Amino acid sequence: MGERERLLLYCEQIRAGSQVMPLSLRCCLLLLVACLSGPAWAESRLLFAYGKHDGPPHAFMSERAPRELQGGILFDIGMEIGRRLEVRVGFVEVPRPRLPSWLEEGKVHAHCQLNPEWVDVPQQLLWSHELFSTADRFYLAGSRSENVHRHEDLKGMRLGAIRGYTYSEPLTRLVNSGAVQREDASSTQQLVQMLVRGRIEALLTDEIVADYLLSLQPYDIAGAPLEDARQGRFCAYSAKAPIPFERFNEVVRAMIDEGRVREIINQYR
Structure with a gap:
C-alpha cells in the first residue's frame, strides 16, 4: 500500500x-x-528566456500583438522540461546582450541555446548537460559557396553575422584586421534578405536555422564546406531559479538519453 x-x-x-x-x-x-500536493516547487513558475536572435525554428513568434513565443525548438524543450518537473513554465523575451545578467539576477531561470564560451563569466551560471551540437556555417549565393574552404577565402567580403555573437578566432582576426567587413543583423531572416539583395556577399549563422529557412524559399543560396565552429548547446541555469539545479539537470539528461531532444529538433528538419 x-x-x-x-x-x-x-x-x-x-x-x-x-x-x-x-x-x-x-x-x-x-x-x-x-x-x-506534489513536488515542493509545484506552485513555482520556471521562466525560460528566448530572443529575436534565436529565430525559427528555435523560436516562433505569434503574428498578432502582443507577440509571444508560441512554438519552436526552445518552446518545445521548455514545455517538455516543465511537464517532467510538474511545474508551470513561462517564456520571456530577453535581448541577447542582457541574457547573462538576467540569468544571474534570476529575472529568467534558463536559456537552452547557449554555450559557456559565449558568456564573459560562465562561472556565474549553472550549465546543464549538452543538449545537442550544431555548426556555425557560411552561406553564399549560387556556386560561390563552393569556393570557401578556408577562412582566408572570405577576404574582401562583406559578411553578415548575428549581432552580439562572438565567432571563431580565425574569423575574428580577419574582421579586426579589416580583411573581412562584418555587417550585423538581429536575425538570420534579416541576413538572408541582405544576401539576396546583394548587401553582403556571405552570411554566417547556425546551420539548423539556415537550413530551415532555406527549405521554405527557393533562394539560390548554399552552405559552404567551411564551418566556423561546431559547438554544443546547453541550458544556462540561474542559481536563483525556484527548482534545484540538480533536479533540472536530471530531467535534461533523461531527455537526451531517451532521444527526446533529437526528436524535437528533427521535427523542424
Whole structure:
C-alpha cells in the first residue's frame, strides 16, 4: 500500500470513529494535502528566456500583438522540461546582450541555446548537460559557396553575422584586421534578405536555422564546406531559479538519453 492510500485509509478510520491515534481529523487532512500536493516547487513558475536572435525554428513568434513565443525548438524543450518537473513554465523575451545578467539576477531561470564560451563569466551560471551540437556555417549565393574552404577565402567580403555573437578566432582576426567587413543583423531572416539583395556577399549563422529557412524559399543560396565552429548547446541555469539545479539537470539528461531532444529538433528538419 502506498503512502497516499495509507493516509486515505487513516482518515477514513478517524471519520468512522476509530481510535487509531489521538490525532484530529484536521491534522489528518493537512497530512493528506501535503502528500497529494506534489513536488515542493509545484506552485513555482520556471521562466525560460528566448530572443529575436534565436529565430525559427528555435523560436516562433505569434503574428498578432502582443507577440509571444508560441512554438519552436526552445518552446518545445521548455514545455517538455516543465511537464517532467510538474511545474508551470513561462517564456520571456530577453535581448541577447542582457541574457547573462538576467540569468544571474534570476529575472529568467534558463536559456537552452547557449554555450559557456559565449558568456564573459560562465562561472556565474549553472550549465546543464549538452543538449545537442550544431555548426556555425557560411552561406553564399549560387556556386560561390563552393569556393570557401578556408577562412582566408572570405577576404574582401562583406559578411553578415548575428549581432552580439562572438565567432571563431580565425574569423575574428580577419574582421579586426579589416580583411573581412562584418555587417550585423538581429536575425538570420534579416541576413538572408541582405544576401539576396546583394548587401553582403556571405552570411554566417547556425546551420539548423539556415537550413530551415532555406527549405521554405527557393533562394539560390548554399552552405559552404567551411564551418566556423561546431559547438554544443546547453541550458544556462540561474542559481536563483525556484527548482534545484540538480533536479533540472536530471530531467535534461533523461531527455537526451531517451532521444527526446533529437526528436524535437528533427521535427523542424
